[in-house]
Amino acid sequence: MTQAIIWTIASLAARDNAATQADINTINALGGSGYHVSTPLLSDADFAAELAILTAAPVASAIKIGVIATTSHVAILADFLQAYKQLHPELSVIYEPLSISLSDMAKAESADSVLINTIKIRLLPIVDVLILPQEQGGSDAAKLFSATKQAINTLLSVGVKGVCAKAITVNSYHDDKQQSIALDVYIDGQREILLSSPSATLTPRSKDEHKGIFSSALATVIAQDYPIDDALVVARAYLNQTADAWPTDRRDFPEVVLPNTVLGDQLGLAPQMQLAYDFAPCDTNRLGLYPVVDTVAWLEKVLQQGVKTLQLRIKDKTPAEVVDDIKAAVALGRQYQARLFINDYWQLAIDHGAYGVHLGQEDMLFADFEAIKTAGLKLGLSTHGYYEILRAHQIKPSYIALGHIYPTVTKDMPSKPQGLQRLQRYADLMQDYPLVAIGGISIARARLVAATGVGSVAVVTAITRADDYKQAIADLLAIAEPHSVLACAND
Numbered sequence: 001m002t003q004a005i006i007w008t009i010a011s012l013a014a015r016d017n018a019a020t021q022a023d024i025n026t027i028n029a030l031g032g033s034g035y036h037v038s039t040p041l042l043s044d045a046d047f048a049a050e051l052a053i054l055t056a057a058p059v060a061s062a063i064k065i066g067v068i069a070t071t072s073h074v075a076i077l078a079d080f081l082q083a084y085k086q087l088h089p090e091l092s093v094i095y096e097p098l099s100i101s102l103s104d105m106a107k108a109e110s111a112d113s114v115l116i117n118t119i120k121i122r123l124l125p126i127v128d129v130l131i132l133p134q135e136q137g138g139s140d141a142a143k144l145f146s147a148t149k150q151a152i153n154t155l156l157s158v159g160v161k162g163v164c165a166k167a168i169t170v171n172s173y174h175d176d177k178q179q180s181i182a183l184d185v186y187i188d189g190q191r192e193i194l195l196s197s198p199s200a201t202l203t204p205r206s207k208d209e210h211k212g213i214f215s216s217a218l219a220t221v222i223a224q225d226y227p228i229d230d231a232l233v234v235a236r237a238y239l240n241q242t243a244d245a246w247p248t249d250r251r252d253f254p255e256v257v258l259p260n261t262v263l264g265d266q267l268g269l270a271p272q273m274q275l276a277y278d279f280a281p282c283d284t285n286r287l288g289l290y291p292v293v294d295t296v297a298w299l300e301k302v303l304q305q306g307v308k309t310l311q312l313r314i315k316d317k318t319p320a321e322v323v324d325d326i327k328a329a330v331a332l333g334r335q336y337q338a339r340l341f342i343n344d345y346w347q348l349a350i351d352h353g354a355y356g357v358h359l360g361q362e363d364m365l366f367a368d369f370e371a372i373k374t375a376g377l378k379l380g381l382s383t384h385g386y387y388e389i390l391r392a393h394q395i396k397p398s399y400i401a402l403g404h405i406y407p408t409v410t411k412d413m414p415s416k417p418q419g420l421q422r423l424q425r426y427a428d429l430m431q432d433y434p435l436v437a438i439g440g441i442s443i444a445r446a447r448l449v450a451a452t453g454v455g456s457v458a459v460v461t462a463i464t465r466a467d468d469y470k471q472a473i474a475d476l477l478a479i480a481e482p483h484s485v486l487a488c489a490n491d
């Protein structure tokens with residue numbers, strides 16, 4: 001894989017070498033390669049010339065902008081970025097001006113803020129992620145959160161694509177003890193992301209916000225093609241740790257703030273339909289081969305080959321149309337003493353006593369998680385990257401599915417395939433969970449997937465489109481459940 005290229009640009013007399021060094025260290029630590037314009041205040045002509053020199057550097061995937069000290073530099077940079085973005089539309093621009101707070105940036109035009117007004121008019125419409133500190137304090141978390149959202153929405157209306165108010169201090173309760181939380185709030189046209197880190201665990205790196213490490217980390221992760229939600233999580237984890245490396249310790253990762261939690265209630269998050277937490281554990285952490293099929297006939301065929309974990313996934317039918325299939329599926333699951341998960345139809349799964357339910361994260365808005373939990377059904381949750389994994393972890397499902405690893409023909413996916421390197425990262429991070437890898441897993445790929453340590457490999461077409469499905473199941477069982485296959489052979 002080629003190294004991600006990140007440029008950093010700043011123009012300020014006071015910007016010291018330590019800040020530039022912090023950018024370089026961060027980019028290197030997270031696996032990128034950096035090119036820098038970071039010089040004491042230059043004349044306009046010199047600044048433009050420095051930027052022109054950058055164009056001889058390898059093409060940037062992300063540009064991190066730090067302090068830009070004068071209105072003329074802002075205008076020069078805006079022209080430069082506009083032209084560069086036209087040539088390279090995939091480019092992401094991350095801007096962390098450091099000395100400007102969220103409320104100052106969001107304030108209506110005023111005579112004494114010529115620099116801020118120029119930034120708003122010229123630079124923000126080209127910026128993909130704007131990172132600002134929220135300096136307003138206050139003990140009322142809901143009010144602070146609401147003011148933060150309002151300020152962010154004002155800036156979104158100026159044309160910036162996404163805004164992150166970083167490390168807002170909020171007092172919350174954990175295990176009945178008051179604790180100080182650092183909250184990152186990110187909003188763009190599509191989503192609102194809330195991440196919390198206990199302030200007590202913030203490292204000197206986290207607290208040293210004036211160096212702009214957050215934006216360098218974010219730019220470096222985005223340059224490696226991680227989506228913004230995952231990049232925010234990794235950047236915050238990097239700030240929360242002391243190591244100069246890709247974060248791997250879950251204690252350093254932020255928590256995703258959800259409704260129906262102490263902090264969620266405190267911030268006034270709208271309670272989603274019966275979101276519940278802490279589901280019944282599976283009887284094993286290694287669910288083995290996990291065929292996902294769409295008919296009862298297929299369920300029976302895979303059960304006859306010795307499969308012990310499986311899913312009935314029927315799409316786009318009414319509950320009345322699938323009820324008989326679900327009853328028959330549950331009966332088969334019992335007959336073969338297998339773990340039968342029902343996809344989507346959680347109410348029918350409860351009514352007819354399936355082993356478990358599989359849901360996607362959007363289902364949180366519709367499914368009655370409390371009813372699934374109370375009925376004692378296991379819950380499997382789909383995830384597609386760091387952010388969704390951490391969100392699932394807040395819910396503590398019975399297993400976490402990691403998708404889609406490779407391109408799949410079974411389903412249109414809004415996200416990109418994760419690939420093996422990311423799967424390995426997720427498997428290492430979440431090794432205490434039963435993990436299920438899914439998406440485009442052929443027999444040839446299953447060996448590589450299993451080698452990451454995930455305890456289960458879920459497949460559709462590797463079985464349903466195999467020339468010889470019995471042989472395919474035997475091969476996949478040997479890869480995903482080598483010990484049980486050996487045990488059977490020895491019986």
Ligand SMILES: Cc1ncc(COP(=O)(O)OP(=O)(O)O)c(N)n1
Binds near residue numbers: 292343359360458
């Ligand atoms: C094991 C497993 N992993 C992921 C999925 C996908 O579930 P979801 O995101 O809800 O999408 P649909 O399957 O409903 O299209 C799954 N079914 N099983």
Ligand SMILES: Cc1nc(C(=O)O)sc1CCOP(=O)(O)O
Binds near residue numbers: 461
């Ligand atoms: C149903 C499903 N969910 C996915 C996810 O990533 O959430 S991938 C997928 C389809 C898996 O089919 P195949 O093995 O044929 O690629």
Ligand SMILES: [Mg+2]
Binds near residue numbers: 343359360
């Ligand atoms: Mg679903």
